[in-house]
Amino acid sequence: MANLTLVQAINLALIQEMEADDRVMLLGEDVGPNGGVFRVTDGLHARFGGDRVVDTPLAESGIIGTAIGLAMNGLRPVPEIQFEGFLGPAYDQITTHAARMRTRTRGAFTVPMVVRVPIGGGIHAPELHSDSPEAIYAHHPGLKVVMPASPYDAKGLLISAIRDPDPVMYFEPKRIYRAFREEVPEDEYTIPIGEARVVSEGEELTIVTWGAPVVQCMKAIENSEKSIELIDLRTIYPVDIDAIEESVKKTGRCVIVHEAPKTCGFGAEIATSIMERCFLHLEAPVQRVTGFDTVMPYYKLELEYLPETERISRAIEEVAAY
Amino acid sequence: MPVKTVFETKIDHVSILDENGNFDAKLGKGVIPDQDAVALFEHMLTCRHLDEVAFKLQRSGRMGTYPENRGQEATSLGAAYALDKKDWLVPCYRENAGLFWRGLPIEMVLLHWMGDERGNQIDNELCITPLAIPIGTQMLHATGLAWAAKYRQEKQIACTFFGDGATSEGDFHEAANFAANLDLPVIFFCQNNGWAISVPSKIQCSAPTVAQRGLAYGMDCVQVDGNDIFAVVKVTRDAAKLAREKKRPTFIEAVTYRLGDHTTADDARRYRDEKEVESWKKKDPILRLEKYLREKKLWTDKKHEAALAKARETVTAAVKRAEEIADPKIADFFNSMYAELPADLKRQRDTMCTHSLGLDPSQLEGTERQAVNSQH
Numbered sequence: 001m002a003n004l005t006l007v008q009a010i011n012l013a014l015i016q017e018m019e020a021d022d023r024v025m026l027l028g029e030d031v032g033p034n035g036g037v038f039r040v041t042d043g044l045h046a047r048f049g050g051d052r053v054v055d056t057p058l059a060e061s062g063i064i065g066t067a068i069g070l071a072m073n074g075l076r077p078v079p080e081i082q083f084e085g086f087l088g089p090a091y092d093q094i095t096t097h098a099a100r101m102r103t104r105t106r107g108a109f110t111v112p113m114v115v116r117v118p119i120g121g122g123i124h125a126p127e128l129h130s131d132s133p134e135a136i137y138a139h140h141p142g143l144k145v146v147m148p149a150s151p152y153d154a155k156g157l158l159i160s161a162i163r164d165p166d167p168v169m170y171f172e173p174k175r176i177y178r179a180f181r182e183e184v185p186e187d188e189y190t191i192p193i194g195e196a197r198v199v200s201e202g203e204e205l206t207i208v209t210w211g212a213p214v215v216q217c218m219k220a221i222e223n224s225e226k227s228i229e230l231i232d233l234r235t236i237y238p239v240d241i242d243a244i245e246e247s248v249k250k251t252g253r254c255v256i257v258h259e260a261p262k263t264c265g266f267g268a269e270i271a272t273s274i275m276e277r278c279f280l281h282l283e284a285p286v287q288r289v290t291g292f293d294t295v296m297p298y299y300k301l302e303l304e305y306l307p308e309t310e311r312i313s314r315a316i317e318e319v320a321a322y
Numbered sequence: 323m324p325v326k327t328v329f330e331t332k333i334d335h336v337s338i339l340d341e342n343g344n345f346d347a348k349l350g351k352g353v354i355p356d357q358d359a360v361a362l363f364e365h366m367l368t369c370r371h372l373d374e375v376a377f378k379l380q381r382s383g384r385m386g387t388y389p390e391n392r393g394q395e396a397t398s399l400g401a402a403y404a405l406d407k408k409d410w411l412v413p414c415y416r417e418n419a420g421l422f423w424r425g426l427p428i429e430m431v432l433l434h435w436m437g438d439e440r441g442n443q444i445d446n447e448l449c450i451t452p453l454a455i456p457i458g459t460q461m462l463h464a465t466g467l468a469w470a471a472k473y474r475q476e477k478q479i480a481c482t483f484f485g486d487g488a489t490s491e492g493d494f495h496e497a498a499n500f501a502a503n504l505d506l507p508v509i510f511f512c513q514n515n516g517w518a519i520s521v522p523s524k525i526q527c528s529a530p531t532v533a534q535r536g537l538a539y540g541m542d543c544v545q546v547d548g549n550d551i552f553a554v555v556k557v558t559r560d561a562a563k564l565a566r567e568k569k570r571p572t573f574i575e576a577v578t579y580r581l582g583d584h585t586t587a588d589d590a591r592r593y594r595d596e597k598e599v600e601s602w603k604k605k606d607p608i609l610r611l612e613k614y615l616r617e618k619k620l621w622t623d624k625k626h627e628a629a630l631a632k633a634r635e636t637v638t639a640a641v642k643r644a645e646e647i648a649d650p651k652i653a654d655f656f657n658s659m660y661a662e663l664p665a666d667l668k669r670q671r672d673t674m675c676t677h678s679l680g681l682d683p684s685q686l687e688g689t690e691r692q693a694v695n696s697q698h
Binding site: 061068070071074075096097109141238242 | 410439440442443444445446451452454455456459461462463464465466467468469470471473474480492493496497499500503504654655658659660661664665666667
């Protein structure tokens, strides 16, 4: 066991999967000698060489498009897009090819790749370095969308993602890259894609969240006298709706927390699923605490935009009192 | 400081067999043996006949939108002939001749345009990727496919086909830049057929040649008469050698012409001059090769009749196979979404004919519902 940050846990998973499987290779901007702008690939270029850890030209569609070809020809590429704000140019390749290849060829071709992308706000970053587009990718059939919120999960989920035969969007909440450490086993282990984690058990209210807001939710729960169950989705698609159903049927109340804007955020999908499955068990309307339907503000106001502890606490009180 | 020239270059245009049947014996020596020239010609006749049949199938409602290949048969065919069987062919959608030469069953392409994904279910051993619909995007896949071969230290290379319009897309520029800078064995094979639907190639590229676009990326570039199969084979062979031995990409601009409409949904009379079309009909790759074969006494009227009969037979059989394949099962569009279907997707599949989407069948136990279609 080692006490690792989320960044270190991802780095360790990459090292171990690259050692275990020659087909695994990394490509992206600055992932080579520089080790990535967040140092996620630190030391990997020296360890595995320039053929397996490749600094590419600065072109996101190029990174994903060539990764698709690499995957179709037998490799297990792990491309990195430097920030979620730069996914735009790669969106076409991800959605019109990677997501569709298996089904449009009825299984003749597949794209086993993991697109690693730092995501979310809260680090005082420049414009377009703080968004949360996970719902956009969850809306595209053919992709899996993962977002760990702890070092332990980050390692196990990344190993699962690399071994997954389908394309996985692996979003890394940059706000908690180094926010805390956790015991992470040295040995390789996997966490199944599609399984949520019950962070804390409770009887009176359920909070469903994913990514960096898990930390804010834990603080809100500490500040509340209610018995609150916290579910960290870990995987956005395929979502573990059974875990949510089980919890909400027990508590009858639910608050959904995410950084992305409210309209068409993944919270809307969860709220609908809860209504479909838990209608007669609900004691209060499901509430959302999300980013606003605005452009993510520059960092002076980013904490006003993000679902911080105070807003979560307010929602807990409102739903509990309903 | 004086001004000095730091870079100079030129673009060669390669032609071996011109439209009048003149053959450059020196340049063309040994490019295509007689026996192969006959086989390639017969293959082009089959592809041309397929276009005629496909057009009628579409007009009579037996097939959806179809893009005619007419006039461009020599380009992809010459390239496929010049490459090894294990080299990737990464097409857009006007490369029938090359794909069939490699071994793609004709009915696969028909199935694709008949709205059936099984047309893309291509045997990996053929090293052909499925038709790419979004323009230019497949060039990056070719670059990645070639990269994987190089990564494994294999001799395999990739050849990707695209039109002049596709060189306006960012993905072309990104692919060319990746291939050149990372030393990847890719051939960028541009079929400059003059038109991107209704937009002439001058709107795509105002430089004297499209070929010179590759220069900016530091790769070898050549222009070739795309209706001259000898020249196409020669330049592709040279490019393949460079790719295989030096891991360097080449840009080939094959100058050809789309004699038909963009697709069966298009009417080219709306935007282009019939005189232009007529002038290109004289340059038809099939007429040209026929002239060559007849002059070499390799072709006769009798052989021509026999070849046409064989083409009809081949195409008729392919159409029959495409039309007689059993309809896909409804659940097919679920089943290949993922290697393993997520639980909710299974639920959607299993209840699609009996329940509203959101309702879990377990919530409705005891209610009687008859599946309208239970073929899963």
